Amino acid sequence: MVMFYFxxxxxxxxxxxxxxxxxxxxKWNLNIKSKKIxxxxxxxxxxxxxxxxxxxxxxxxxxxxxxxxxxxxxxEDEDFPKKISSNQVLFGCTGxxxxxxxxxxxxxxxxxxxxxxxxxxxKFTWMKAALGIMTTxxxxxxxxxxxxxxxKNVKIYGIAKGSGMIFPNMATTLGxxxxxxxxxxxxxxxxxxxxxxxxxxxxxxxxDTSTNDMVSIFSTGKxxxxxxxxxxxxxxxSFDKALHSVLLNLSKRVVxxxxxxxxxxxxxxxxxxxxxEARVIAFSIANSNLVKTAIAGEDPNWGRIIMAIGKSGVKIxxxxxxxxxxGIKIIxxxxxxxxxxENEATNYMKSQSIDISVDLNMGSKSFTAYTMDLTKKYIEIxxxxxx
Amino acid sequence: MVMFYFxxxxxxxxxxxxxxxxxxxxKWNLNIKSKKIxxxxxxxxxxxxxxxxxxxxxxxxxxxxxxxxxxxxxxEDEDFPKKISSNQVLFGCTGxxxxxxxxxxxxxxxxxxxxxxxxxxxKFTWMKAALGIMTTxxxxxxxxxxxxxxxKNVKIYGIAKGSGMIFPNMATTLGxxxxxxxxxxxxxxxxxxxxxxxxxxxxxxxxDTSTNDMVSIFSTGKxxxxxxxxxxxxxxxSFDKALHSVLLNLSKRVVxxxxxxxxxxxxxxxxxxxxxEARVIAFSIANSNLVKTAIAGEDPNWGRIIMAIGKSGVKIxxxxxxxxxxGIKIIxxxxxxxxxxENEATNYMKSQSIDISVDLNMGSKSFTAYTMDLTKKYIEIxxxxxx
Numbered sequence: 001m002v003m004f005y006f007x008x009x010x011x012x013x014x015x016x017x018x019x020x021x022x023x024x025x026x027k028w029n030l031n032i033k034s035k036k037i038x039x040x041x042x043x044x045x046x047x048x049x050x051x052x053x054x055x056x057x058x059x060x061x062x063x064x065x066x067x068x069x070x071x072x073x074x075x076e077d078e079d080f081p082k083k084i085s086s087n088q089v090l091f092g093c094t095g096x097x098x099x100x101x102x103x104x105x106x107x108x109x110x111x112x113x114x115x116x117x118x119x120x121x122x123k124f125t126w127m128k129a130a131l132g133i134m135t136t137x138x139x140x141x142x143x144x145x146x147x148x149x150x151x152k153n154v155k156i157y158g159i160a161k162g163s164g165m166i167f168p169n170m171a172t173t174l175g176x177x178x179x180x181x182x183x184x185x186x187x188x189x190x191x192x193x194x195x196x197x198x199x200x201x202x203x204x205x206x207x208d209t210s211t212n213d214m215v216s217i218f219s220t221g222k223x224x225x226x227x228x229x230x231x232x233x234x235x236x237x238s239f240d241k242a243l244h245s246v247l248l249n250l251s252k253r254v255v256x257x258x259x260x261x262x263x264x265x266x267x268x269x270x271x272x273x274x275x276x277e278a279r280v281i282a283f284s285i286a287n288s289n290l291v292k293t294a295i296a297g298e299d300p301n302w303g304r305i306i307m308a309i310g311k312s313g314v315k316i317x318x319x320x321x322x323x324x325x326x327g328i329k330i331i332x333x334x335x336x337x338x339x340x341x342e343n344e345a346t347n348y349m350k351s352q353s354i355d356i357s358v359d360l361n362m363g364s365k366s367f368t369a370y371t372m373d374l375t376k377k378y379i380e381i382x383x384x385x386x387x
Numbered sequence: 388m389v390m391f392y393f394x395x396x397x398x399x400x401x402x403x404x405x406x407x408x409x410x411x412x413x414k415w416n417l418n419i420k421s422k423k424i425x426x427x428x429x430x431x432x433x434x435x436x437x438x439x440x441x442x443x444x445x446x447x448x449x450x451x452x453x454x455x456x457x458x459x460x461x462x463e464d465e466d467f468p469k470k471i472s473s474n475q476v477l478f479g480c481t482g483x484x485x486x487x488x489x490x491x492x493x494x495x496x497x498x499x500x501x502x503x504x505x506x507x508x509x510k511f512t513w514m515k516a517a518l519g520i521m522t523t524x525x526x527x528x529x530x531x532x533x534x535x536x537x538x539k540n541v542k543i544y545g546i547a548k549g550s551g552m553i554f555p556n557m558a559t560t561l562g563x564x565x566x567x568x569x570x571x572x573x574x575x576x577x578x579x580x581x582x583x584x585x586x587x588x589x590x591x592x593x594x595d596t597s598t599n600d601m602v603s604i605f606s607t608g609k610x611x612x613x614x615x616x617x618x619x620x621x622x623x624x625s626f627d628k629a630l631h632s633v634l635l636n637l638s639k640r641v642v643x644x645x646x647x648x649x650x651x652x653x654x655x656x657x658x659x660x661x662x663x664e665a666r667v668i669a670f671s672i673a674n675s676n677l678v679k680t681a682i683a684g685e686d687p688n689w690g691r692i693i694m695a696i697g698k699s700g701v702k703i704x705x706x707x708x709x710x711x712x713x714g715i716k717i718i719x720x721x722x723x724x725x726x727x728x729e730n731e732a733t734n735y736m737k738s739q740s741i742d743i744s745v746d747l748n749m750g751s752k753s754f755t756a757y758t759m760d761l762t763k764k765y766i767e768i769x770x771x772x773x774x
Contacts, residue, residue, distance in 0.1 A: 017697075018698075018700075019694070019697035019698050020696075020697045020698075020699070020700060020701065020702055020703060021693055021694075021696060021697030021703075021705065022697070049690075049693075050690070050693055050723075052721070052722055096690070097690040097693065097694075098689065098690050098693075098723060209694065209697065209698035210694065211693070211694060211697055289676070289761075289765075289769070290769055293765070293766050293769035293770040294769065294770065296766065296770040297769070297770030299770070302485070303436075303437070303483070303484040303485050306408055306436075306437055306484065306485070306598070307406070307408075307484075307596065307597065307598060309407075309408060310404075310406035310407045310408030310409070310596065310598055311405075311406050311407075311596035312407070313405075313407060314407065315407055316407065316408075318408065334439070335439055336437075336485060374676075374766060374770075375766060375770070376763040376766045376767070378676075378680070378766075379680050379683065379761060379762060379763045379765075379766060380763070382676070382677060382680035382681065382684070383680040383681065383683040383684030383686070383761075383762070
């Protein structure tokens with residue numbers, strides 16, 4: 001379990017799983033009406049999904065306990081203590097679904113967690129938090145950027161978890177980003193939505209979607225930067241870029257740590273008529289088991305890329321199609337490139353990072369998706385552990 | 388290579404892959420304007436996909452050669468010989484994509500294939516045909532039914548191949564059904580389209596789609612049954628049912644022979660608002676790697692079924708949801724069934740055939756999909772062979 005405490009409250013924004021069945025903590029988070037968040041509590045052994053009204057009530061009890069204890073802490077530590085309400089507690093849950101949510105156990109843990117709160121933080125604190133939210137992850141995932149809003153320096157720290165769970169196994173992705181900048185909920189929301197599309201929503205491990213996915217951003221307002229009312233304000237550009245970088249970095253780490261992954265795959269679809277079409281093709285390739293097993297086998301099997309483009313349902317002009325693996329031209333104008341040598345491509349497939357580029361030559365839009373190969377290890381992790 | 392010869396021509400209908408990139412033989416078949424087919428030629432080592440105009444020209448040359456040789460055979464064998472045109476030759480191709488189509492080699496083979504044509508057939512002939520179209524299939528796939536049209540007995544024989552190919556590997560499915568009934572192209576087309584939806588279009592091995600998929604039906608008209616002008620004519624009901632049975636049988640065999648499959652999975656979605664929604668949910672489950680690895684691991688992991696229902700995007704009423712594994716109730720009214728015992732379910736998962744039933748209790752429509760589990764063997768077949 002990991003608990004974050006925002007001493008002066010934090011502005012925030014979240015995006016959640018697109019699954020039609022969501023966990024109880026996501027329902028709770030969506031019901032929160034408070035403009036400021038005081039605490040984020042993350043537990044990792046129970047997804048609180050398919051737990052019905054008991055699961056939801058459990059969160060309410062825990063939030064009330066946390067609010068009570070944190071209000072006490074305010075009176076102890078602050079000159080002008082504030083009352084903290086249960087409405088200011090956000091939850092991240094990941095773990096087994098359908099099992100009774102351990103409300104009492106978590107509630108009992110709250111005083112201990114609060115006792116451990118530190119008002120100073122360093123890289124070690126972030127590492128501990130990143131480690132604390134891991135499930136089957138092999139690596140903790142941290143990303144940090146510094147940037148400016150106007151003439152003020154601000155920091156962005158992010159942690160994430162994801163790779164799938166062995167028991168009972170959904171590739172829940174959690175990402176939490178923190179900044180000392182002063183940004184409104186509206187601006188945070190717009191920046192997060194804008195940047196999630198090309199980062200956490202551009203990765204695919206196995207095409208499956210958890211009931212618990214969640215990415216949030218919190219701004220503590222410690223740095224008194226100039227007020228930003230519009231995400232097109234030039235003063236926010238550097239922050240926007242840094243946020244994108246933190247989110248992309250974290251999401252790439254989730255893929256790299258994908259269950260059984262041995263290779264990191266970048267799929268660039270360029271010169272498409274629309275970004276939507278580029279995205280559909282990119283994910284048709286990224287989610288194809290035949291493509292992913294070929295890459296696991298270090299086989300430059302471009303036929304499977306063609307297959308995945310074809311099955312995407314997007315109408316393409318075959319005569320304009322070009323495909324590259326890394327710097328190696330494979331298809332040009334819809335035909336095998338005349339100087340293509342398979343041994344060069346075979347050699348390239350030995351790399352740890354594989355770049356597949358599909359040029360449709362039909363427009364000016366593009367989309368990049370990230371995924372990993374599909375190996376026997378994936379099957380092992382997902383088939384063999386529980387039984 | 389396998390060659391079918393219809394001595395008196397055959398009426399026919401075909402359905403093809405929904406991929407936006409199709410092989411040259413499918414383009415050829417779609418261009419055929421002849422009302423009768425004289426020959427079906429199937430080759431198994433070259434998909435004739437991504438072979439451009441050369442691949443198409445190759446088919447033209449082969450069709451011309453076959454027409455020439457078959458016309459010669461007509462003059463030798465028939466009292467009233469007919470001239471056979473290249474326009475009456477249909478092609479099925481499966482194998483490597485992007486490699487030069489071996490036109491000359493196939494053309495040279497034609498006289499030999501024609502020499503071997505027999506006018507009588509028995510089960511052994513069908514077995515040889517089924518064996519002849521296999522690629523990585525472990526089992527030949529044959530299905531036969533007898534039925535009546537009016538008071539006449541007719542036969543339906545079908546062969547199929549499918550399971551994916553190891554070099555370079557697309558799960559091409561070919562199905563060919565033959566009947567001695569006398570049915571028009573229009574009726575054959577309507578019957579095929581009607582029955583394909585719940586048979587060949589209800590199976591999924593790995594969610595990938597080949598550029599070469601093809602299912603055809605041929606009727607030789609040897610039996611002079613009463614003329615059928617409408618598929619709602621009661622006289623065709625028994626044939627319709629038998630055709631469905633042949634197609635379902637063949638398509639189930641394709642799944643059972645799926646690459647690396649150890650279990651056959653039937654996914655029933657019932658009481659859905661529309662068949663379309665039932666289909667979307669069924670395939671969301673059938674194509675989920677997490678569901679398929681759980682079943683490979685004999686793990687009654689109903690959480691992954693929930694996940695797959697959720698990610699399908701279909702709006703469901705969780706409070707009405709029921710899930711059964713075989714006869715074992717797991718979820719009732721959106722909650723874990725109170726008498727659910729995991730050890731019973733674990734025991735059930737040891738079966739070779741796994742039935743998953745999802746009851747939405749929202750309408751009266753249903754859809755059944757068929758798939759297999761995802762095993763290490765699949766990865767081995769698709770990752771390890773070529774390199």
